[in-house]
């Protein structure tokens with residue numbers, strides 16, 4: 001089978017690495033990919049939101065399956081595009097259709113879904129500029145801190161957590177009346193603040209059956225001790241040490257099952273990953289958010305812990321054979337540390353040569369923001385490389401990643417040296 005992966009980050013590099021081990025794989029293509037995926041398969045220079053361009057490549061390269069990495073093409077309906085095209089409709093797309101992708105693309109849609117199916121989540125109300133005053137009044141009924149979320153996709157920046165009521169009111173006004181996050185904040189969800197520790201569950205489903213993949217915890221802030229600006233993720237750990245069997249059973253019974261059953265009850269077809277952002281409050285799970293894709297950098301620790309043939313798993317999902325499927329896992333821990341460009345998540349420079357990659361031993365390097373320039377690997381993004389290692393526990397795995405990081409160098413390289421500090 002020839003497979004096309006859409007995307008260019010560490011997640012897609014991990015997908016490529018895992019698919020390359022499959023006995024079912026023919027040719028592997030990654031669009032647009034990075035310097036790491038170029039070593040595993042063939043990169044295609046393609047705008048993945050231009051579905052006609054994707055179609056051309058799929059047909060000319062005889063691609064038998066498309067695995068969608070990021071949310072954008074899903075929210076824009078790439079799966080629907082395939083289903084309604086006579087030449088493409090038989091080709092499996094892993095990733096939900098546009099309607100279901102609203103679970104990520106609209107905070108309000110996700111909240112309504114959770115309420116409808118009694119899935120535990122923070123109390124909320126949503127507002128537009130037409131009822132701004134009611135928004136102020138709702139804020140007055142809440143206790144600090146105040147959680148404001150732009151309804152639409154805002155590149156991970158649309159959530160504000162504010163300590164002062166006046167500040168919260170001002171920001172609400174900025175979002176609704178002055179389009180602080182563009183169209184994404186034409187509607188704002190205001191939520192009750194939940195105080196707890198976060199982790200994520202990953203589910204692969206065809207809307208009927210599902211498998212629960214290894215769980216993970218990521219580190220989103222740029223600074224040590226979870227301080228500073230939010231990033232796409234500075235590292236991740238799997239499994240999550242505080243997610244014991246009792247807690248995970250609650251997650252499955254109260255969150256995962258009702259989510260898949262909710263999709264069925266609502267008549268929403270779904271093929272793909274569900275990434276459930278959870279917060280543990282007094283030992284109870286609450287859903288913070290849904291994503292309709294895998295996480296990045298979570299994929300870089302989740303996939304290394306799956307022993308099963310990944311392409312076989314995707315095929316079993318697509319052809320509704322998951323009920324007979326037994327997922328095999330690696331019992332070891334996996335951790336990943338992201339190497340990022342100095343300045344990220346604000347302005348940073350690109351094109352810095354990366355040295356030492358060949359010196360790395362006993363860790364897996366997943367490329368994220370890298371590209372090839374005259375045969376050299378150079379930086380091309382904020383998040384540059386994910387250094388993943390195994391260990392008997394997360395501490396020994398992290399130690400290996402940190403030892404290997406000492407061998408890697410590029411100008412202004414930055415990373416967090418305190419992953420796992422809170423565990």
Ligand code: AMP
Pocket residue numbers: 122147149159191192193194195198277288289
């Ligand atoms: P989201 O984009 O919905 O995942 O929100 C981004 C981040 O904001 C989450 O990972 C949490 O750290 C935080 N957050 C979101 N909603 C809440 C909430 N209701 N209570 C506390 N923290 C929250």
Ligand code: GLY
Pocket residue numbers: 218232233291294295296297298
């Ligand atoms: N690491 C968080 C995400 O992929 O959204």
